[in-house]
Amino acid sequence: MTLHLAKLTLNLQSSEARRDLADPYDMHRTLNRAFAGSDGLSPFLWRLEDCRPGDLPVILVQSKDAPNWQQLPERWSVDQAQRVWEPEKVILPGQWVRFRVLVNPTISTVPKGVEVQGSARGYRKRLGLIKAEDQLSWFQRQGQRLGLHRVSATVVRSGKVRSSKKKGHPMTVVITLLEGQALVADVAALARGIGTGIGHARMLGLGLISVAPL
Incomplete structure (x- = not known):
């Protein structure tokens, strides 16, 4: 099984990001834009990580399909790091x-x-x-x-x-x-x-x- 794992650092200057941080349903709806062409009812998993005061919020997103982060709102995140991995090989x-x-x-x-x-x-x-x-x-x-x-x-x-x-x-x-x-x-x-x-x-x-x- 090949999985795509991404670490997204959110931009608190973005009103869309602040809205999504306030309501997990909004967060899911925004992230879903990156998987618009995916099949299935739940094509991805995500988690808002705990962070220290003053740090920018970080979201982990894992999926079987490759995401298209260009579909997210402009300036919604300040950094996107991602990798592909296979649990059975690790x-x-x-x-x-x-x-x-x-x-x-x-x-x-x-x-x-x-x-x-x-x-x-x-x-x-x-x-x-x-x-x-x-x-x-x-x-x-x-x-x-x-x-x-x-x-x-x-x-x-x-x-x-x-x-x-x-x-x-x-x-x-x-x-x-x-x-x-x-x-x-x-x-x-x-x-x-x-x-x-x-x-x-x-x-x-x-x-x-x-x-x-x-």
């Missing part, structure tokens, strides 16, 4: 890796008071996990799907992100930034997870997992 089975991921940890449950007859499908509601221990347990399960063993993760920060333009309705989701290390047991499963992302609300800048060998 990551080896039995190798320790470090990871970083901003996710929407959730569980799917049937609300109290709802009487289910037959299948619970259609009755379930997705709820965000607030407690750090629940978020870490959620990621342990995700790690198994990613082919990772001996996962050691830390919650760097946790909170909520709000978007006002999801189908015209306000949308608030729980987010948590996780960092840690793990042992790779299944390279193919990990590569798939890197390519497709993990968890929900990916259009809001969630689910992109960055992995590098230790």
